[in-house]
Amino acid sequence: MDLLDDGGDQPGGNAHEFTVSEISGAVKRSIEDQFGRVRVRGEVGRVSRPSSGHLYFDLKDDRSVLAAVTWKGQAARLQTRPEEGIEVIATGRLTTFPGQSKYQMIVDQIEPAGAGALMVMLEKRRKALAAEGLFDEARKRPLPYLPRVIGVVTSPSGAVIRDILHRLRDRFPTRVLIWPVAVQGNDCAPQVANAIRGFNALAPDGPIPRPDLLIVARGGGSLEDLWGFNEEIVVRAAADSAIPLISAVGHETDTTLIDFASDRRAPTPTAAAEMAVPVRADLAARLAEIGLRLMRGEQNRITRQRQRLSDLGRALGRPQALTDPARQRFDLFAMRLEPGLRGFVRRSRDRLNSLPLSLSALRGNTGKKRIALSGAAQRLDSAQRSRARQDRDRLKTLSQRLERERTRALADSTRRIRDQRDGVHKLAERLQVAGSRLVAPRRERLERLDRLRQTLGYAETLKRGFAVVRGAGDEVITTVEAARTQPRLVIEFQNNGRLPVRPDTGPDTGAGPAGSPPVPPADAKPVRPRARKGAGPKSDDTPGSDGQQTLF
Known part of the structure; x- marks a missing residue:
């Protein structure tokens, strides 16, 4: 190419x-x-x-x-x-x-x-979150004294939740809501944060009650195992929680960032349960003591008020005693008024007779004086009756006011005592119900043990076909030698049925009384006959052939 x-x-x-x-x-x-x-x-x-x-x-x-x-x-x-x-x-x-x-x-x-890098990252994250104010003491809230519902964020399969429930049951049984989460691994941080926010999102009057206190718990572990509780999302969820939160992660020496953001840190999950609720027995004793002190104080207060009211009543005096002096003075003045009027009229007549006045003028002047005197007498009588009526009304009003005050004080004191007595009765009823709940399982356990005792007793063994051999002194005989030394034997069957018999007194050769079957030696072991193929019935000279089993 x-x-x-x-x-x-x-x-x-x-x-x-x-x-x-x-x-x-x-x-x-x-x-x-x-x-x-x-x-x-x-x-x-x-x-x-x-x-x-x-x-x-x-x-x-x-x-x-x-x-x-x-x-x-x-x-x-x-x-x-x-x-x-x-x-x-x-x-x-x-x-x-x-x-x-x-x-x-x-x-x-x-x-x-390595762990060194984890510690560096943990310290850097702690400083950053602390700078935001998430760890300030001012943000931490006090724990409720007696929470009605406690929310626990932990693994449902670990020993932590069992320790918390056991401790709460011993101190003060309380309703517990468990939010299951992963306590290590990649899913730990988001699940714990969602659980805290989920508890806070519950409505107070919803079908699922909102907890009054939260516990975030986990057992001990290495730094890597506890790392999920150092994540920023968990710390922020704990700091933003409107419900007071106890952090119980790890053991005493373990420290995570959620410990700084929580309202209270517990060294162990068991210690968190102890922080959450008081001891019910101590609380009941304290309430009983306070109730008695309150009742005694109210009784003493009512007694003092009754005595004070009685003293004031004695010092007040009778209304008639207040009006008697005035009535006496009125009568005295009335008795002196008539002679005085007669003397005044006589002197006035003498003075008039000595004056060179006409008869008509004297009559006119006398009429005017008589009219004026009659008006003055009427006014004086009306003033006296009005003054006496006002005094009588004022005394009546004062007596009614005192009676109302006394009635109101007695009613208030009676109502407070009744309310306190009702509270003490309710507390006693609650304690009685709690005591019944504690006694019921123990009574049931005692009955089970009694039934077990009856099942394991020798009476049940007698019902299965066994018998008890007793001597003359009602002691139990278990050997042939002991039976031969007894003058008389009693065989006890079921339903307390007893049959007196006499033991064999012959020599050890096994020969008994005439007509009685031979007795096997003391060291002979009972032999249970086995059915064999083709074997016929036993002969009459075979021991036990008459169908009667040996007692020994």
Whole structure:
């Protein structure tokens, strides 16, 4: 084949001419074939997160820089997000980008390069979140003293939830809502954050009650196992929670970022349950003591008020005693008025007789004085009756007011005592119901044990065809030698049926009384006959042929 073209003598005229796309594709295939799957260790440089959802960043060391990209779908599943300045190990494949004539790494997995890098990233994230004020003490709220509903965010299959439920049941039984989540791995952080926000989104009066307190719990583990609780999404969810939150992640020495954002940190999940509720027995005793003190105080207060009212009543006096002096003075003045009037009239008549006046003038003057005197007497009588009526009305009003005040005070005191007595009765009823609930399972267990005792007793064994041999002193006989020493034996069957018999007193050769079957030696073992093919019935001289089994 002639590779020369019509170019003639031009240098390089026989070289193949590639298009730009062809050469870019060849380079792409070569790099992808050579570096199909690689792990690269380096420091994260520039990080870019555009609105498309892809991640663009650089991996660098002291001499080179490698461009890296993680597509949107894979970026959402990354356990560790690339942050500038941390050292990571990236796993992926190398490829080229023909649009800019450069090669890059498609990363689908990122992991920190050792615990040191994790601690550096954790400290950097803690400082950034603390600068936003998410860890301020002013944001933390007090825990409710006695929550009605407690929400627990943890794994439903671990030992943590059992420890929390057991501790709550011992201290103060409370309704618990469990939101199952993954407590490690890639799904841990989003599930825990969604659980916290989900509990806060519940309506207070909805079909599912809104918790009064949240507990985020997990057992101990390594730094990598607990890393989900260091994610920013979990910390922000805990800081934004309107419900008070207790963080119980890991053991005493484990620290995660959710501990700083929570309202209270518990060293263990069991300690979180102890922080959540008080001890019911102590609370009941305290309430009983307060109820007694309150009842005694109210009784003392009512007694003092009754005594004070009685003292005031004695000091007030009778209304009649207040009017008697006035009535007496009125009578005294009335008795003195008539003689005084007669004397006044007499003096006036004498003075008139001494005056040189005409009879008509005297009569006119006397008539005027009589009219004036009659009017004054009427006014005086009316004023006295009005004054007496006003005094009587004022005394009556004062007595009614005092009676109303006393009645109102007694009614208020009686109502408070009745309310307190009702509260104490309700508390006693609740305690009685709780006691019944505690006694019922124990009573049932006792009955089961009693039935087991009856089943395992020897009476049930007697019902299956066995018998008990007792001696003269009602002791149980278990050997032939002990039976022969007894003057009399009693065989006990089922339903307390007893049959007295006499033991064999003959020599040890086995010969008993006449007509009785021979007794086997003491060391002989009972032999159970086996049915054989073609074997006929036993002869009469065979032991036990009469159908009676030996007792020993």
